[in-house]
Amino acid sequence: MNALAATSRNFKQAAKLLGLDSKLEKSLLIPFREIKVECTIPKDDGTLASYVGFRVQHDNARGPMKGGIRYHHEVDPDEVNALAQLMTWKTAVANIPYGGAKGGIGCSPGDLSISELERLTRVFTQKIHDLIGIHTDVPAPDMGTNAQTMAWILDEYSKFHGYSPAVVTGKPVDLGGSLGRDAATGRGVLFATEALLAEHGKGIAGQRFVIQGFGNVGSWAAQLITEAGGKVIAISDVTGAVKNTNGIDIAKLMKHSAENRGIKGFDGGDAVDPTSLLTEECDVLIPAALGGVINKDNADAIKAKYIIEAANHPTDPEADEILAKKGVLILPDILANSGGVTVSYFEWVQNIQGFMWDEEKVNRELKTYMTRAFRDTKEMCRSHHCDLRMGAFTLGVNRVARATVLRGWEA
Ligand SMILES: NC(=O)C1=CN([C@@H]2O[C@H](COP(=O)(O)OP(=O)(O)OC[C@H]3O[C@@H](n4cnc5c(N)ncnc54)[C@H](O)[C@@H]3O)[C@@H](O)[C@H]2O)C=CC1
Numbered sequence: 001m002n003a004l005a006a007t008s009r010n011f012k013q014a015a016k017l018l019g020l021d022s023k024l025e026k027s028l029l030i031p032f033r034e035i036k037v038e039c040t041i042p043k044d045d046g047t048l049a050s051y052v053g054f055r056v057q058h059d060n061a062r063g064p065m066k067g068g069i070r071y072h073h074e075v076d077p078d079e080v081n082a083l084a085q086l087m088t089w090k091t092a093v094a095n096i097p098y099g100g101a102k103g104g105i106g107c108s109p110g111d112l113s114i115s116e117l118e119r120l121t122r123v124f125t126q127k128i129h130d131l132i133g134i135h136t137d138v139p140a141p142d143m144g145t146n147a148q149t150m151a152w153i154l155d156e157y158s159k160f161h162g163y164s165p166a167v168v169t170g171k172p173v174d175l176g177g178s179l180g181r182d183a184a185t186g187r188g189v190l191f192a193t194e195a196l197l198a199e200h201g202k203g204i205a206g207q208r209f210v211i212q213g214f215g216n217v218g219s220w221a222a223q224l225i226t227e228a229g230g231k232v233i234a235i236s237d238v239t240g241a242v243k244n245t246n247g248i249d250i251a252k253l254m255k256h257s258a259e260n261r262g263i264k265g266f267d268g269g270d271a272v273d274p275t276s277l278l279t280e281e282c283d284v285l286i287p288a289a290l291g292g293v294i295n296k297d298n299a300d301a302i303k304a305k306y307i308i309e310a311a312n313h314p315t316d317p318e319a320d321e322i323l324a325k326k327g328v329l330i331l332p333d334i335l336a337n338s339g340g341v342t343v344s345y346f347e348w349v350q351n352i353q354g355f356m357w358d359e360e361k362v363n364r365e366l367k368t369y370m371t372r373a374f375r376d377t378k379e380m381c382r383s384h385h386c387d388l389r390m391g392a393f394t395l396g397v398n399r400v401a402r403a404t405v406l407r408g409w410e411a
């Protein structure tokens with residue numbers, strides 16, 4: 001199912017459970033602003049190349065819009081729209097004072113040189129600089145982008161508006177980035193998983209994990225889960241997949257991946273078919289790459305007892321229904337991966353205050369926010385007799401609806 005159709009379907013189900021007025025429901029669904037720009041850059045060989053960039057600003061009832069920028073060849077307006085909407089509900093679930101936005105450029109970052117990526121990022125920033133800002137819309141990294149991308153945006157934006165570190169988060173620590181932001185999404189995944197397993201009398205130690213994706217989120221999740229005593233038995237990325245039922249040596253895999261631009265060729269386990277990774281025998285499955293990967297075609301074959309959605313919208317609504325019948329518990333994206341945007345909020349607060357926190361404080365506050373978001377979600381599950389996805393959606397949508405009504409925007 002198309003990402004926008006899937007996200008909107010979940011939203012409408014939550015709006016129904018909350019009994020939202022139909023006019024309010026419609027206004028919450030329609031994005032505040034959709035931006036589409038053409039970015040033309042000279043390539044290193046002197047030829048010109050054009051890319052299409054998007055920024056969808058979904059909602060700002062609770063504060064400045066917030067969300068990552070993705071560089072990927074499959075970026076399209078509907079997907080960016082869905083991801084922006086998810087950010088609105090996610091920041092509300094985390095109870096941080098933001099709305100939601102997302103951006104992307106349709107490109108294959110692995111095929112561009114560093115200087116081409118820099119030129120593309122700077123041209124994109126020139127096209128959108130007057131529509132983003134510290135109190136309007138604050139970008140961050142997502143798939144295919146990183147702290148360096150944020151540094152280029154910060155520098156280009158600052159040429160127009162004066163030095164403005166708080167205009168982006170997830171930037172290098174040397175430019176005012178927060179300690180702990182790099183690991184934050186993976187660390188939040190660990191905290192959320194701990195909270196879910198604890199409800200069933202279990203801990204991370206002794207559980208078998210399978211992870212799809214070994215980028216920022218997947219690699220940090222793998223490292224932190226291993227440190228906590230979990231056994232990561234299979235991992236994939238875009239280059240391949242590896243399995244070792246005794247537990248993969250994550251530090252060794254990190255080194256291999258950095259030196260070889262991916263997992264392929266790693267000798268610390270058996271190479272397996274990446275397409276069968278999601279259906280491997282395990283306790284906890286963590287999709288940490290693309291959207292829509294768990295769908296009606298593979299849901300029935302999934303053997304995990306728990307799915308922790310580190311990626312955004314990895315599970316289609318049809319798969320949700322199949323997995324619910326099988327008794328698989330799903331911790332939804334807008335809760336499970338909210339650690340990234342939560343530490344982005346801490347970074348923004350530090351920049352505005354001009355006062356840096358130590359890493360221990362960042363991680364401690366992150367745990368408090370993740371635990372509270374889990375507890376609030378469970379409370380909504382109890383009062384609306386629903387699963388964790390609807391618990392998180394009703395929590396987020398209700399907070400945004402209340403802010404919308406209080407601001408007098410519902411008419
Ligand atoms: N970076 C962040 O702070 C946050 C990221 N997310 C979500 O987490 C997911 C991953 O994001 P990042 O780790 O930041 O991206 P990244 O660009 O650092 O890493 C992406 C990983 O996915 C792998 N991948 C791509 N296509 C694949 C395929 N077909 N099969 C298996 N692996 C594949 C890549 O090889 C890479 O290892 C995305 O859905 C993103 O929206 C969610 C919240 C915050």
Ligand SMILES: O=C(O)CCC(=O)C(=O)O
Binds near residue numbers: 067141342
């Ligand atoms: O850190 C942020 O502001 C946003 C991260 C993001 O794009 C996401 O949570 O999906």
